[in-house]
Amino acid sequence: MTAVPLPPLPQGRLPRRVPVRQVLCLLPLLLVAVVAVRHRATLAEGFGQLRTAEWPWLAAAAGATCLTWVAASFTRQGAVVERLPRLRLLATQFAAGAANHLLPTGLGAGAVNLRFMSVCGVPLARSSAALALYLLAECVGRLVLLAALLIAFPGALHLGTLVPQDALLPLGAAVAALAVTAALVLACVRRLRTAARGFLRTALGEARSVHARPARALALWGGSLAFPALQASGLVLVGQALDLPVAPAHIAVAYLAATVAVALVPTPGGLGSVEAALVVALVAAGGPAAVATAVVLAYRILTVWLPLLPGAVTLGALVRLKVI
Template sequence: MPERVPEQENRARPLSAGGSLSQAMLAFGIVAAVVVLGVVHRGTVDEGGDSLATADWEWLALACAATVTMWAAGTVKQLGAMPVTPPLRKLFAVQVAANFANHLLPAGAGGMAVNMRFMRREGLSRAASVRAIGINSMAGVVTHLLLLVCAAMLAPSALTDLGARASRLGHAFTGGVGRGVALGLAIGAGAVVLPAFAVVLGRRDLRRRAAARLGRTRARLRSELRELNAVLSDPGRAAMLWLGSMVTPLLHAVALYAVLQSVDTPVPMGTVLLIYVSVSAIAAIAPSPGAVGGLDVALIAGLTGVGVSSAAAVGAVIGYRMITVWLPLVPGACVLAVLVRRRVL
């Protein structure tokens, strides 16, 4: 039976969006590097933006449909991770709000907070809610890795091209463009390292705290594995969890593929999938709100690595991010405000 909490312990609490200083500084560094890149390549950015003016709107409509379907996939995935079955329309609305919150905090922390709040309001205890979120995240990581392996098998030549592109980018850093990018990265590194150094100097017990945190992480991982085993023993929940986790990155790849087609830049679907799952995994190493900055640059580099022109790659990534990130912010913010007002969150 799912763990529930008494009604008096389940009253509304304000949504918190606290993030560590190091994460904020890292996000600032990534944005600074991207701004430098945009200034250095202003002509290419302008040309890429202009290409969207003549884009095929039917393909763009497909990308919009894929974005909406992502919310449905998130609903199915969250439903598979929860030990209870809430109203589906309410859960779908929560995923729309969680998508908006994800673009305010790095590493998906915003969406986790929204889903945590919803599950607490549905009567689940904090421990049960944390386990459900942990299962959801773990399933996403596992399916992402599986998709990466499958995509590499479907498009091995694209993987070789990406490796060659990475080598050329390394040589580019010795030129003038590289100096501009290095300046942005240096700003980001300084913004991260200096506060971290101050924290180290101010906390003599940092090693003890780190050991305690590692112990808690191991205990949480063991708990999530036990809960994942319980999910897998229920065929219905397992199917929803894995299906939703697998479909989400596929839909992102479909959206990117559709935008590429809209600007008359045909790239095989297997290649697009490989590029997306590869660069999104890399961008997750240095998380920023909505993966802004790191994912954009990595996608452009990946597309140019398989033969797409720089202008077309920039235009496709701008269109992809506009459809999957910037346009959904408006309905996401409205849905979040309604859910909070109605005390669903």
């Protein structure tokens, strides 16, 4: 018996699979559009304030903002023993700034830098330890700079206006409760306690290795001091551009105090919370409320909104080029 050949099955067109990396390239731009629409009133008012400002001061503030990415690059390099590619590291910090304004504070930049170090061959445990060391150095640098300015200019800020006395006790109680809860969780969950102990051991080893190299230690701590100093300088320069009647040192103190306070609020890039805290801090430093609001809006436009779109484009390009 001869077999009768079956007719070929009709071949339909297979659905084309959309590459995940291509979607990730476009996602930052979509998030920028969403955030811009949500804050369109703030954007319109902020650009209006920029039109009335003195442009030489604004140009200097823009230069200080650009130098913050250089300072962040130095601090990131100082937190890890391996030599990272300089240009890619700088581009990553620019892109991480955009990611940080689109996701809850610290998460965007942390994820971008973890991926970058992983691509550069740094193991995940050590790159996580380097990220923790960077965050610690940045926090210490900001607090040291704030303390030094408060010692040099003790009357720069009226803390009673910035932090009401009746809010100190609830804030302290909340911090203490959080610390006790974390300690209890670590004490009760063995697997979590083991993981935390291992991470702490890796982090301490990474910190010792970094500080055994003077160049790395200098980059780590020099960058962590330069980063908040440049940010505060940007606000001082915008204040000069809009004739804010507050001494430059007092503006710097107000900026550092506000950013330390707002670090506890997990909003994307501090959008909303930073503006409110900066206005309150500048008023506490002696500035008129209307001018302080104009300065803060112009400062945030210059340092957040104008770099946001090119930063998102850079982020997408780095994802497409497999740098991150």
